[in-house]
Amino acid sequence: MGLTISDVANSAGVSTATVSRYLNQPHLVSPDRQERIAKTIAELNYVPNNMAKALTTNQTTTIGVIVPDINNVYYPPIVRGIEDYLTECGFVSFLCNTDQNLSREKRYITTLRSQQVAGMIFVGSRPSNPSLSDHLAELRRSLPVLMVNDDMLDGKVSSIGSQEAGGIYQAIKYLHSLGHRNIAFISSSVPLNTYIQKERGFCHAMEHLGLGPAGQWIFRDAKEYEAGGFSAMKKIMELSKAPSAVVAATDQMAVGAVHALLEHGYRMPRDYSVVGYSNSCISSTTYPGITTIDQHGYELGKQAAQMLVQIIHGAEDDLSAHYLDTKLVIRKSSGFCMTGE
Amino acid sequence: MGLTISDVANSAGVSTATVSRYLNQPHLVSPDRQERIAKTIAELNYVPNNMAKALTTNQTTTIGVIVPDINNVYYPPIVRGIEDYLTECGFVSFLCNTDQNLSREKRYITTLRSQQVAGMIFVGSRPSNPSLSDHLAELRRSLPVLMVNDDMLDGKVSSIGSQEAGGIYQAIKYLHSLGHRNIAFISSSVPLNTYIQKERGFCHAMEHLGLGPAGQWIFRDAKEYEAGGFSAMKKIMELSKAPSAVVAATDQMAVGAVHALLEHGYRMPRDYSVVGYSNSCISSTTYPGITTIDQHGYELGKQAAQMLVQIIHGAEDDLSAHYLDTKLVIRKSSGFCMTGE
DNA sequence: TATTGAAATGTAATCGCTTACATTTGCTAT
DNA sequence: ATAGCAAATGTAAGCGATTACATTTCAATA
Structure with missing residues (x-):
């Protein structure tokens, strides 16, 4: 504790500069001294003080x-x-x-x-x-x-x-290929760029696939996470023209949506298909496992x-x-x- | 960037010591200088260098x-x-x-x-x-x-x-109160103290409640997490004398156990009761939600x-x-x- | 008015390390 | 043998803060 470079230098019978060189540019130190210094450092259990180093070099790690x-x-x-x-x-x-x-x-x-x-x-x-x-x-x-x-x-x-927009696009295309035409998107009204991006991806996809206008299918809740997905899904279930599939902007929202569906006695994927985003651990631990977009x-x-x-x-x-x-x-x-x- | 305390001192027309005092023991500095120094620091956007401070005081935060x-x-x-x-x-x-x-x-x-x-x-x-x-x-x-x-x-x-052992005890007592008598414990053979503690809690509880000997009801898998719970549960399901309840040493193992049960068409809590440990986020996002011991x-x-x-x-x-x-x-x-x- | 002491401020050494520069060592080439 | 040079090592300044100690200021008291 509290050993300094000069303790090592003294013990090894060399100057502090040599010890410092050994530590930072060993090739500048002769083999015999390298050995001596190495041994001393090990014996003393010396650990350089990074504060001092940072101060001199003006850079930290x-x-x-x-x-x-x-x-x-x-x-x-x-x-x-x-x-x-x-x-x-x-x-x-x-x-x-x-x-x-x-x-x-x-x-x-x-x-x-x-x-x-x-x-x-x-x-x-x-x-x-x-x-x-x-x-x-x-x-x-x-x-x-x-x-x-x-x-x-x-x-x-x-x-x-x-590629957030792209990821959502991928999800929609996948659902479309399964025959889904009425697809809702669960987002949040919390003003974050991620929601904007994902909504954009949703709109593009829906319109490219001829399923637009997409705006009517976007449901934003004031809350994020499970609670937001849960209440957004409740609203969706009340629609007269119910979608057959729902994509959520986050896995947590997807989990919330799934819970809302289960609570109403719906089964997946029979009654609804649900897709999340990010492939976080919860998307694989829920039942049923949630289809999602892996963001790696x-x-x-x-x-x-x-x-x-x-x-x-x-x-x-x-x-x-x-x-x-x-x-x-x-x-x-x-x-x-x-x-x- | 790279402003030092003496830059501030010069700018404010005081010594570095005064600035340092202002920063650390303001009451030692007269009100007018406090104000002047404060203004200078704000203007210059000065941030003290903690490396230097650490070096002098020999302590960090x-x-x-x-x-x-x-x-x-x-x-x-x-x-x-x-x-x-x-x-x-x-x-x-x-x-x-x-x-x-x-x-x-x-x-x-x-x-x-x-x-x-x-x-x-x-x-x-x-x-x-x-x-x-x-x-x-x-x-x-x-x-x-x-x-x-x-x-x-x-x-x-x-x-x-x-209180790991106590937590498991609590779980067993709860299951006992629901009428369960044959209770299995899913643990791991990975040599960690937590498994030892929890197994100890399990044994105590089982014996106190007259459900022992408990050793036969402990199933250790070489893996931890979901995979371990999954395969341990598979073994448990093969028993001739099947338990009606299972406690797992971790929520992840409980999730694995739940998946194994669902895969076999069992339903909870009708066919099996499952309890986890720690009340981590996954215990509430799975379906069904998993009863667990909250470790706060x-x-x-x-x-x-x-x-x-x-x-x-x-x-x-x-x-x-x-x-x-x-x-x-x-x-x-x-x-x-x-x-x- | 002179004296005193508390409060406010300044001066400069110090923390442990790196590194420019100085010095020494040990060869090689003449 | 010796100049010359590269390699190895040492000396000491400086990084930006803190703080013991010295100094100044100034109001209160005799």
């Missing part, structure tokens, strides 16, 4: 990871992907939960800046009002920043995400970390936006349309 | 949080609880995933030590071979350390956990962080082990025993 809520099934795979890649590269990550609360986010940014983080990754869709993200564009001017699952600051902050969260996180590290190493053509393809995962909540028309 | 896998539904609530409390106290947390891999854990410990963390929290049950945790007892000698959900180093490292993960995390902060501030009667009470959460997977005997 810490990254801030800002996430709405690690408790939301959506994020753990992404965070895990980020962490795994960063660890591989010798970085450590600070985890911060904002609950989508702007002032919490700003407070964290200040804290992370004072920690001299080498960069920050913002995970999750952002408010659709772009000015609520101005501070990120500003931040980007002095620090490597990357956004995951939101590209709305295009041209200002690099990002990576999944873990991979998303890994690539995000990779991009950030590239930016940090200055080896990037700067601003870019990458998109991962989504993949349809078929489970038991969806099937052929049984509504004879 | 960072905590290492070591978790097996943030992607496992068991941990996010705990981590979130930890993070929330730490944030409240002005700390930041490093998140580290070990996958129960000892060398990963040790590597992280070294990294965290070099980051001069003020303390570490180890989340999750540890291997039942106590010598695999010797390094934690050792670590504790030079650093505040706390364990969550494992108390096997009693007397060496403080800990907080849930979020609260556990909060109190863990609180204990660690106390240890850091030296305000603790040192080594202690706290246990949160568990709570039975009844859902649709359990009910009266329907097996006429």
Whole structure:
């Protein structure tokens, strides 16, 4: 505890500079001293003080990871992907939960800046009002920043995400191929870019397939998650012209919808087909398993970390936006349309 | 970017010492200078360099949080609880995933030590071979350390956990009250303390209730999680003397068991009652919802962080082990025993 | 008015490390 | 033998903060 580089230097009978070189550029140290220093370090159980190193070199190997809520099934795979890649590269990550609360986010940014983080990754869709993200564009001017699952600051902050609109399109096309024609979309009125994107994908798909106008089929609830899906589904069931299939903007909403259906005695996929989004763990643990659009969260996180590290190493053509393809995962909540028309 | 305290001092026409005092002990600075310094800091958007502070004061406000896998539904609530409390106290947390891999854990410990963390929290049950945790007892000698959900180093490292044996006892008592007499327990042969504890709770309960000997009713699978529960349940269904209820050591195993039952056409709670452990998100999103033992993960995390902060501030009667009470959460997977005997 | 002491401020050493620059060592080429 | 050079090592300044100690300020008291 509290050993310093000069303790090691003294013990090994060399100068601090030599120890430091051994630690950072071993090839500059003669083999015999390398051995002596190595032995001393092991004996003393010396661990370099990274604070001092950071202070001299003016750079750290810490990254801030800002996430709405690690408790939301959506994020753990992404965070895990980020962490795994960063660890591989010798970085450590600070985890911060904002609950989508702007002032919490700003407070964290200040804290992370004072920690001299080498960069920050913002995970999750952002408010659709772009000015609520101005501070990120500003931040980007002095620090490597990357956004995951939101590209709305295009041209200002690099990002990576999944093809959300495309994923929903995929879902609709799949349902269409099963014979479904009346397809509802469960979204939320919470003003986040992700809902806008997915609704857009829904509208495009419906219109391309000649199932439009799509607007009438979009149901937005003020709540997100299960509760939102549940009450949106209740409204849908009351419609005189009921759809045979429902796509939800998130797996959680899909779960809520499924519960509403089960509660009414409906069965899937006989009476309704339900499709979610993200292939989070809950879509496979529910009964029936929910068909969903896999957004490859873990991979998303890994690539995000990779991009950030590239930016940090200055080896990037700067601003870019990458998109991962989504993949349809078929489970038991969806099937052929049984509504004879 | 890169502003220092002397930039602020110059700008404000005071010495660095005064600025530093303003930042740390404002009452030592006259009101007029406070105002001037505040204004300068705001104008310049100065953020103190915590590396430098850490170096001089020889203490940081960072905590290492070591978790097996943030992607496992068991941990996010705990981590979130930890993070929330730490944030409240002005700390930041490093998140580290070990996958129960000892060398990963040790590597992280070294990294965290070099980051001069003020303390570490180890989340999750540890291997039942106590010598695999010797390094934690050792670590504790030079650093505040706390364990969550494992108390096997009693007397060496403080800990907080849930009453695992008691929780299982609660579950058995509940099933007994519903008329169940033949109750199986799904555990894992992975050598973790948590399984040992829970099996112990199971045996106690069964014997106290006169349902023993309990050993014959314990089914251990080599796998954990859904897969383990699934195959354990398959074996249970093959028994000539089938139980009417099953308790699983984790919610994931319970989910696996439920799937196995559904696959065989059994219905819950008519044919089988199933109970899980931890009240993780999946126990409420499955169908039917799974009766489970709530271990209050979020609260556990909060109190863990609180204990660690106390240890850091030296305000603790040192080594202690706290246990949160568990709570039975009844859902649709359990009910009266329907097996006429 | 001179003295005193508390309050406010400043000066400068220090934390542990890196690194530019200086020095030493040990060859090679003349 | 010796200049010349590369490799290995050492010396010491500096990173941005804190803080012990020194100094200044100024109001209260004699």
